[in-house]
Amino acid sequence: MADIDARAAGSDRLDAAVLKVAAVVVLGAVMAILDSTVVNVALQALTLRFQTSFDTIQWVVTGYLLALATVIPVTGWACDRFGTKRLYLLSIGLFLLGSMLAGMAWSLPSLIAFRVVQGLGGGMLMPAGMTIMTKAAGPRRIGRVMAVLGVPMLLGPICGPILGGYLVDAVSWRWIFYINVPIGAVAFLLGLRLLPRDEPRPADRFDFAGMLMLSPGLALLIFGLSKLPQAGGVGSVGVWLPTVGGLALIIGFVVRAGRTANPLVDLKLFRDKTFRVAMITLSLFVVAFMGAMLVLPTYFLLVRGETALKAGLLLAPQGIGAMLTMPIGGRLADRIGPGKVVLPGLVLILAGASVFTRLGAHTAYPLLLAGLFVMGLGMGATMMPISAAALQTLTERSLARASTTVNIVQQTAGAVGSAFASIVLAGLLAGKFGVPTSQGQLAASALLMNPATHESAAEAAGDAFAWTFVWTLALAALCLVPAFLLPRKPAAPAAEPLPEPVAS
Structure with a gap:
């Protein structure tokens, strides 16, 4: 009851009840995000262990992403139908299994x-967890709780390679999966005890036709985009066929959703100007962010010859910068409006990223680390305030569907960003070394490993990475346009009262 009283009074303090909920949700997010980045580091070891090709071993990642894309669209309906606590515990249980x-x-x-x-x-972990946190905090504190949730999202790509490199080198590839068990078990037990119980409520009739269009559509789109770097362009049947098929299903869903009463994803949310602007800003930001996260460790591994462990450590200043500004950014987003926080954050990102547009074979590490730190400062003030802006003006009834939509946008934009950066880098490397685009990174690796050609190859590869960052910097700059339209005032109270949680 204290939580509700504080919320009603407009307090921006995160009380003990909200912090307990946040701790449970963050544990689940840490488990899921670390797992993705840890597995990426272990692919080479898995290739050797199972005596297979890199194309085949990629299904360890692709299968996970396709399952992710398939289940996210149904999460909003399931939260309403079965209750967010039940669904969150189920998702942790499935992940643990x-x-x-x-x-x-x-x-x-x-x-x-x-x-x-x-x-x-x-x-289901992220959209269900986001729904739980935003319900617990209320509209006036969404920025602060989203900042808490953003910590694992920013630190995962940094800590994952460090942990993965250690486990693969010093223990066993099996432990990249076993490491989730103690984290997930603690998250499940704490969730059982600490998460407020929410009773299932009468939900709209399940949109089976929409599910049969949107879930396969997202899966096909992400699959096609994931094959783009390997194929070296859109001309490959393995790229354009699933991509076009996925887009056709998604477009069909959008057309149908406008004519049906209860679509799987409520597109009426986009009638809210704040939600619409936030989704556009988030899409552009995630495309640029995922591209940078893919290119940076590859530069350290390929051009500078660092180990996976050291490459992860070199990325640490970015996480440190994000940790410093994320709590401040969340508090300011609640007090003065996300627009006044996101714009300075984007400027910091652009300033830090500009360092990497002049990458070379011997760029000084202190300069690179400083650029990463400044980028981290900007990311801490940008990513989660954008997501918070999308949810601040919505009613409690809309939160589950809105959280699902936010996660669909993040996953799709992330796939686009990874594919975009990969194909740009592969094309630039191919141009430097006179090979087809699909062989650009392989050619660079072979020449860099040869002592006779290492120096010249490193200079050429460094220049290719620099121009890739020019493209990602341009995408980040585009975020400034919709970011100018984000709210510059604190969130108004919810249009409907939030129900009091029932103690579990």
Whole structure:
């Protein structure tokens, strides 16, 4: 009851009840996000262990992403129908089961199958957790709780390679999955005890037709985009066929959603100007952010010859910068409006990223680390305030569907960003070394490993990375346009009263 009283009084203090909920949700987010980045580091070890090709081993990642994309659209309806607490505990349970089974995998097909189980749980974790946190905090404190949730989202890509490199080198590849078990078990037990119980309520009739269009559509789109770097362009049937098919299904869903009473994803949310502007800003930001996150470690590994562990450590200043500004950014977004926080954050990102547009084979590490730190400062003040802006003006009834929509946008934009940066980098490397686009990174690796050609290859590869960052910097700059339209005032109270949680 104290939580509700504080909320009603407009207090921006995060009381003990909200912090307990945040701790449970952050544990789940840490588990899911760390898992994704840790597995990426282990792909080479898995290739050797199962004696297969890199194209085949990529299904360990692709299978997870496809399961993620398939289940996210149904999360909003499921939150309403079964209750967010039940759904959140179910998602943790599925993720735990998939992690244990993946660690015990006896063959590559079994590992891929168990990663799909992980993805089914992981896809529901973030939207369900975001719904729980925003309900607990209320509209006046969304910025602050979203800042808490943003910590694992920014630190995962940094800590994951460090942890993954250590586990693969010093222990066993199986432990990249087993490490989730203690984290998930603690999150499940704490969730059972601390999360407020919300009773299921009469939900709209489930949109089966919409699910059969949107879930496969997202999966096909993400699959096609994930094949783009490997194929070296859109001309490959393996790229354009699933991409076009996915887009056709998504467009069909959008057209149908405008004519049906209860679509799987409520597109009426986009009638809210703040939500619409925030989604455009978030899309552009995630495309640029995911591209940068992909390019940076590859530069340290490929051009500078660092180990996966050291590459992860070199990215740490970015996480430190984000940790410094994220709590401040969340508090300011609640007090003065997200627009006044996001714009300075974007300026910091542009300033830090500009350092990487002059990358070379021997760029001084202090300069690179300083650029990463400034980028981190900007990211801490940008990513989660944008998401908070999308939810601040919505009613409690809309939160579950809105959280699902935010996560769909993040996943799709992330796939676009990764594919965009990969294909730009591959094309630039291919141009430097006179090979087809699909062989750009392979050619660079071969020349960099040869002592006779290492120096010249490093200079050429460094220049390719620099121009890739020019493109990602341009995308980040585009975020400034919609960011100017984000709210510059504190959120208004919710249009409907928030129900009092029932103690579990």
